Amino acid sequence: MVSLFGSTSGTTAFNFQQLDLSMLGAYYEAKTALLTGTSLAPPQAARGPAVVTPWEQPEDTRSLNQRVNEVKALQSFINPKSDQAKLAGDNKDAKALFTLYQAYTRLKAVAELAADKNTTDASRGPLDILVKKGLSQIQDYITGAALDKLDLIYGAKSNRVETGIGLGKNRTKVIGAAIQKGAKDDPIPGIVGNEVFTVSITKSGVTDNFVIDLSQIAGPITLGALASYINSQIITVTTLDSGGNTVPKYSARFGVESVAGKGYALTVSGLVAEDVSLSAAVEEPSLFLAGATRSVGGDAISAATLTRLDGVDGGDPTRALRETYAGVGAPLLEVEEAEEDPLNGRTNAVVEKIRKQVSDLFTELEIDTAADAPDRPAVETAAAAVAVDSQGYVFVVGATAGDLGNAINRSDGSDVYLSKYDTSGNIVWQRLLGANGAAEGFALAIDNNDNVIVAGSVDGSVDGSELFSGTDSFVAKFSNEGDRLWKQQLDTVATDEALAVTVDAAGDVLIAGHASGVLQSGNTFGGARDGYVAKLSGGSGAIAATTLFGGVGFETAKDIAVAADGNILVASEEDGRAVVRKLDAADFSNVLWAVDLGDLGSGSVGGLAVEGGAVYLAGSTGNSGFGAGSAIGSHGGGQDGYVVKIDDAGASASASWTAFIGTSAGDGIKDVTASGGYVYVAGQTAGAFGGDPRSGVTDAFAAKVDGVTGAMVWTEQIGGLSGYNAAAGIAFSSNGNSVLTKLGLGPGTLQISETRDVTTQTTVHAGDYFYIAINSGKKMKVTVQEGDTFERLASRINRLSLRYIKAEEVFTGDGRKLKISVKNGSEIQLFAGDGDRDALKSLGLAPTKIFPNDRLFGTKEQDGESAAGDELGGIFGFKFEDGLNAASENGAKYLLGKVNEAISEVQRAYRSLYKDPLAEYLKSQSKPTGPVPPALAKQLANYQAGLSRLIAGGGIIT
Template sequence: MIGLDTSILLSYYQAKSGSVVASGGVAAPGSKTGVGGTAAPTAPWSSLSKAPKPDDLLKSVLIGRKFIDEAQTQLDVKGASDDYRQLFTMYQGLALLESLAKRADDDKVSPAELTRIQAAFSRGMAEVSNYVDSTDFEHLRLTYGDAADKAKATVGVPKTTPRYLTDPIHQGTATEAVEAFQGDVRFSMNVALPNKTQKTIDFDLSEMGSLPRSMNNVVKYLNDKIATTTGYWTRFAVEKIPGEEKTVEVNGRTVSLGKAPDQFAIKIQGDTTEILTFSAPATSPAVYITQTAGDPDPKETTTAAKPAASTTSEASETPAEAEEKPTVEQLLKFETGATSDAVRRPGDVNWVDGRVFNVELPEGVSQVRTTVTGPDGSLYMLADVDGEVDGQTIKGSGDVALMKFDSAGNVVYTRTLGASEAASGLALSVGPDGQIAVAGSVTGGFAASGVPIGDTNTIPKVLAADEGADPTKPDSFVAVYNDAGEEMWSQRLGARDDDEATEVAFGADGSVYVLGRTKGAMTGQVSSGSWDSYLRAFDADGRLKSTTQFGAAGEDKPAGLVVNGTNVVVTTIEGGEVKLRNFDLTDPKAPVVTATRNLGSIGGGTIAGVTMDGGSIIIAGSTGATLGIGNTTRASSGSIDTFAARIAFDLSSGGDAIAYYGGAGDDRASAMTVADGKVWITGTTKTALPGMDATLGKTDGFAVGLDIASGAVAWSQRFSGKDGIVNPTSIAVDPGGASALDRLGLPTGKIAYSDSQLVTAATSARPGDQFQIRRRIGGSAVTITIEANDTLQTLATKILRATAYSVKADVVSDGDVRKLQIMPRNSRSSLEILGGKGGLDVLEALGLQEGFVRSMVTDDGVSKPGDGGAAMYGLKMPRDLNLSSEENIKKTLDRLTMAMSVLRTAYRDLEAGMKPAAEKKKVEGEVPAYLKNQLANYQAGLNRLLGGA
């Protein structure tokens, strides 16, 4: 016989009567009993709720109604916990934000209404954020972020890794002859030790005799040469990159084409005590060009012609990939020697003679602004980025990245500016001592790291802008880095309206000169019209020396800046005419214009750049007119042509010379530089050009080296790219940057095994940026501030000291990087991580998130916070949600939905009696007779069902 335990029904009766609370303070499932035994009030998302619906309140919030208003949150149960009121108030705020986002997602919303919605949403986000931060609950804990057992950064500082990997240089097998290794291949490797002893090892592949120059044989030859030099650990190795499976879509079906051939590269396995420097006996000028390749509107793209010798690697890009990313940013390198012998590398699509490589730039680079070669043979690049780049996250929608590449096209380091909202890099200059200056525009919070304007101390200033500047409008910035890429100082300066820095240059004494433009008057200056130009001078430590605003009544455009001693010549386009001014800054506080010159109409063209060469000014660009420069050494061919001109620094006409270059159609210059006594220009063309191949695609790129004095073309090249459309964006030339090292994929100069360990260099964190830690949940928060010389270790120590060692802060290894990790001191403690205030939040730059950090324990099968406190809930809601784009609207709706779900979960747990210290109650007394009779009947029924078994 199976007996029915009558205590089950007894418990059921007691639960029905509302008189039982389960042990641990959790109400019996399904009961309407809440915390403290009081019935839970109706939630605003319930169909029974009488609270106003968010859609009904939409108009009121658009005209200023608060999103967060506890006074308007009514509870329909007397004596209910205030936790409910706070949850409902918060939920109402999120629901209103969701309604705004849904309205913004409606295609029928007008631009004017969308602007009002966006403004109201920003206001609502601020209200909700402040409410979450300031609200204390009695029976639960809530954070903007998440709840986890540790906070480990996703962004790290690179470890010193003594290895170097080239790009693939061969496709096939490791035992067959490699085309790149044929011919005269000679180079040297210098090995320097910490004791300052060094030795140079010379390599000449002809020493291999008749042995095939395969990957395996060449690497063995290199290692055998090193082995004969006692005591060195550095060795070369063959790196195999297995071929990937190739597929093609046929009538909607994926068809396999087999695997692509394996590719091979050279790897250097070095030693941290051995510094390697590579050189070659024979060199020629190397031309570096960056370009945007592809049709930005692929829907209208038809298949473009490709150059001869097409390989399977050219066809490897699928249509899906083209749709996914219509344009790509690329870096190209050309040899310019008379006997150019660059060999096509695996996967180099649209290759032309003399091209050493064509590599895609790191993910996140949206536009390259300019490039400059450094004295060490490296290439410095200034780019705008719209996402994570080279392992660094950005804080806002866009930032500026200073990137250093070696001569083989590998990234040496990346330095993001650290703008909180958006920034654009427009100018780059490298000084003779290796210092780097960048300039552009920045919007939002930006902690300048230099001397505050008008001050002499070195305390960082958040917005070192002109008095009265509008922080919502773009301001000019300038930043100076040392040769290791570590920021030395930066300044932000602006007018009341828009302004930007477009040119930057070093003086011989380390001074920095910035040319830019502004819509309004800068402090102490007078506006002449729509857009004026300005010239600013800083000393070597970042102190502002002078500001001069100038221009015509119309819209002016700065075009160039050159410095010679205490004289600065600026070039602008005013009213369509090219004008030059020579400023004498002998007294830096009172610049004086000593000479001017008008070159006449630019004829629908542009100035690609202005620089110095041999004491003269070099101007290059494109024009459809005859410029007012005498001594034409190469005639114009008509339409819009490229030009390069030489002008005396004093702006007199005595040293004039100009050479034009172009074909029958329009040829537009986009960038220029001077090197090896020539002017190097790149741009776009759609027609035939002198001495070049026929048209390759729809819009081709071209590069030319002009000798202004003779008008001769020293070198020229035409090239195409993805979809037959390319747009060159910058050009830089290293007079000795091309050599036999290119054939092996090795760089000229020193191999960089290590990088700066500063947090401000390895991440987008800036000096003055902050985050907060609450050592005890609900307690006061302590602020952690980033300093210019902070490493991960000093930052961890700073966290320990600031929190009185109540938390654990360590630096942990993760692959080739080291990362910051924050944890509770023990299983019974917890902490909360919060962002910095006032536009100085550094969490995203460090790869950390807001939220609770706690350990969990299991008690009677229930997982609870180890500190013994109330349950923790994380909204997982970024503070920077916005409705600025269709993509952001979708993201916002997803995040709001998740956050509202978290609040509903908290309500259900609260309703179920999730409250510590509630004591189990025992109900005593006689069970009613009717219930005893029911139990007897149930038992009798069971007996009959079981047949008396």
């Protein structure tokens, strides 16, 4: 514990200024009188013209709802021309403070209503939007306010800033899934002992293959025994070192590691200069399902799910993997129950203010500031589609309202994410698209080079540049290692969305969706909403061709596939009917054939799959007579899933059969795939298939259908939380289940490295920028370029002024970050970039000012009381942080505390503008030496005793 008044055994004394105790005692006596209501405010003569501050005005007695409704009707929280602001007269500093005080009281009313336990989460949604609007307007006002003696900061005051995100670190080893839940030396579960797999190691272009036959391991096959056996095989291949000594050629080694709370896992290390690939001698197919789960309740959020089903080639599949994940919101400190009272004024105001003053002092002096990282709450996240590459890696696309991996969500709502997993569910990498506005990812495809293509819609822009407003289709291409290769937005006057994507044999990208207008010259728009198909260059993303189809009604292309002959198949909903048509790949306007399958009965088209000349359409229908060809099974009532087989004869086609999949409750199929003469579908059900009990309000399910006859092979119901569960996408993997998955690993080349630059690892786009001003000079633009590391970016920042600014790349636990500091007594201000081109948010920075230490912690009066010397004003930070919200009761309470602190900071800043006659008198009467008068010594002792009681009672000083 640190004593503010002297030193005790084992503690440190901090002598901030040379004051005798008589002056300090009188100072605190004056402070106590002020806190308890005695009129010790500076006299009007000290303030200049008579000023009645806004906080001295009569209290607003209107109800909380009335005050919030007034705020809702305002265009802005900020009004520099209000009656309250006019109280300041011509004083620029006071005017800014009065304007902010009014904005904070408005924000406080909204926060109070959101923090009320009787306010529902549904009602908090609009309040949260209002809060974010207010905070944004307040931040903009603080950044641009014209001030004289004050420096105001939206966040905390500091002599440096550091990006809130790092670029991550390449792994030195791969850690598999924890497979041993028991003792470390127990036999590996699920291992028979005759399994065989191969470890292939490549170094300097030369590959050696090591066959690992588990039957060669003597004794129980434990993780340790397996790792030792693999390593004994690897070291048999040798080379000569520089001294001519025989040494192992490869550094790769297998090991065993404890995974906190999960058990033990295999590891593979020594991969920096070597590529390690794994393959099993015997592989079995699996299905991967992507979807979402949500508990029952108004405050429940959706989380994305990834499920692996093994044994799909038999009649009884098993759920081998179930991963649930979500993006995260900004850090929010938990509001303890005991902290609710200060926010509502129910505790002793004097004690609480003293506590806060001591806490602020500790914060400003950076004493004991270390704390555990705040919790980051999970936020709304869902998966929309899944695909498997040629090695067996699994890719999932969806949308999240939060941050993911190293990337900060810069959107106005949800952003598109792409994640890569191995077959055991281990995350390899994650990316956010970096959309401005709100974006949704609907579809996913993988080309012949294992590049990954994502398609969806964005209400804004995907690269910071947008010519026309409204919702647009977008396509983005990533390498298998996670590098963004290109992005394309169909930025036209039309409102459009891309709902499906595939890749042709040449590697060009085909997308399908709907549009309310033309996409290119030459298109003919039928009216209302038309379906569309577009072709993009696989190399650059340039639009090569588009076509619209439809009449005056509503048409939507729901899925797209490449036929066996290379032409294009499109499944669409057209005024409530399901239609499959085949387009000439060389001329999209040439329809080779079309099959109308009838009225969907308020149902939908879920997906399209092709195997040879067989085309399979799946979805949901409320029409018992839906489809064509032979009827397989019967419609169960309500909405049922369906699969229709269409035989493609090249220039013509006909429906072979229609199979219904469902229960007596509501059912629907969301996606379909085909392999080996079988059709696999995934969706959701409100009923129960066969002997599978339903665990939630709805469950996800998968089913296997004979692709020739339409007969049902099996159904598998997949529950989760006792709420809502659904599968949105399905993918077939030929090597999803093997000895490797039993070992917590997966087939393919292990990936440990990624491109660690700014535009790859964050949501910053090449061309995004921010501004820096030095010593109140002109704003200078700092632009992020393609391939920038933080080191390169820091070098360009330093060239703005070698004398006054220091930017550097620093190493942290989160990887490399950018730090900007002041030099030689300078003051630096950071400004956001313009519009969608702002880089600060994606870097985890905010518009702010940074100051030299002599201004932050020097002899100039900074404690918020009226200045006692010639220096007036000072630096005041309101300590707002990114992610403040009113979306939950706890978040609103935390916000309310921040707003109350900001209001107090406004008052402190105002008092700093005027000389305090009492302090001046005390200063003039103080002497450098001499005894403390008995009365003041007694008062000082009382303060020391009071602080001791606060400490003993669990106060803020520990």
